[in-house]
Amino acid sequence: xxxxITFVIISLLIQINGNYGxxxxxxxxxxxxxxxxxxxxxxxxxxxxxxxxxGRIAKSIIVFQLxxxxxxxxxxxxxxxxxxxNHFNYIFTNINSKNKFVNSVIEPLKWLEYxxxxxxxxxxxxIPKNHYEIRFSGSIDGKTWKYYTFNYxxxxxxxxxxxxxxxxxxLDHLMFYETISAQxxxxxxxxxxxxxxxxxxxxxxxxxxENDKSVTKLLKTNPFDxxxxxxxxxxxxxxxxxxxxxxxxxxxxxxxxxxxxSSQAHCSNEIFTSKEIMKYSTSDN
Numbered sequence: 520x521x522x523x524i525t526f527v528i529i530s531l532l533i534q535i536n537g538n539y540g541x542x543x544x545x546x547x548x549x550x551x552x553x554x555x556x557x558x559x560x561x562x563x564x565x566x567x568x569x570x571x572x573x574g575r576i577a578k579s580i581i582v583f584q585l586x587x588x589x590x591x592x593x594x595x596x597x598x599x600x601x602x603x604x605n606h607f608n609y610i611f612t613n614i615n616s617k618n619k620f621v622n623s624v625i626e627p628l629k630w631l632e633y634x635x636x637x638x639x640x641x642x643x644x645x646i647p648k649n650h651y652e653i654r655f656s657g658s659i660d661g662k663t664w665k666y667y668t669f670n671y672x673x674x675x676x677x678x679x680x681x682x683x684x685x686x687x688x689x690l691d692h693l694m695f696y697e698t699i700s701a702q703x704x705x706x707x708x709x710x711x712x713x714x715x716x717x718x719x720x721x722x723x724x725x726x727x728x729e730n731d732k733s734v735t736k737l738l739k740t741n742p743f744d745x746x747x748x749x750x751x752x753x754x755x756x757x758x759x760x761x762x763x764x765x766x767x768x769x770x771x772x773x774x775x776x777x778x779x780x781s782s783q784a785h786c787s788n789e790i791f792t793s794k795e796i797m798k799y800s801t802s803d804n
Contacts (some may be wrong), residue, residue: 540669587624649760653698655667656742658751710759730743730745757774
């Protein structure tokens with residue numbers, strides 16, 4: 520019970536110090552499983568002596584799962600993986616192997632993915648000093664640029680932050696990952712929506728060029744009316760850092776990295792590669 524209370528306090532402190540959606544609240548719910556019945560005073564355990572024991576099939580599945588993960592660790596464990604994801608999260612196996620034996624080990628794990636029984640739940644263990652933001656603007660003539668703004672993250676010329684947890688804005692939050700894990704497209708072959716063959720951000724930019732209402736209605740402001748389509752969409756990268764107590768806002772720097780897309784030349788693959796971000800983030804500090 521001491522471990523549970525400590526974990527809950529830490530999770531709540533993390534929750535009130537950042538917009539992490541419902542992640543920490545979910546972790547607290549999972550932590551309830553470590554408590555005994557006697558630890559919860561308002562809960563009275565059943566006095567029925569007939570208990571439901573785990574069936575043989577369930578036990579067999581768990582044993583098989585543990586066997587596969589042990590086999591994975593023995594055969595393909597990499598002490599320095601490409602991404603910081605937990606090795607037991609088979610969605611991020613970081614494998615592109617031509618070895619038939621290795622692939623035969625991975626295939627059953629793909630099937631077990633749908634049960635969601637061995638994913639890591641440690642989210643946001645550390646907070647970086649700098650934060651990178653992708654900002655979008657559209658133009659008709661290539662000279663005058665009008666910014667799109669989002670509901671829940673810095674965008675356009677608005678940099679003030681709000682507190683929205685436990686609400687989890689999916690679209691806005693996806694932009695965060697575009698700047699820290701661009702190469703996860705090729706490291707995540709099992710995700711059907713977020714990989715190099717189905718790059719969601721490319722589709723997002725294409726919809727902005729079409730001024731598609733189904734997408735623009737998800738934004739806070741759309742600088743173009745229904746009858747006007749932008750001919751160009753510019754994607755810029757901003758570097759944000761914490762300011763002092765007087766400003767209560769971000770210090771932001773417009774980096775020397777941007778890309779322009781048109782309806783005739785759609786984007787492909789990741790917008791900014793990890794190498795590009797690292798190159799410009801370390802220069803002219």
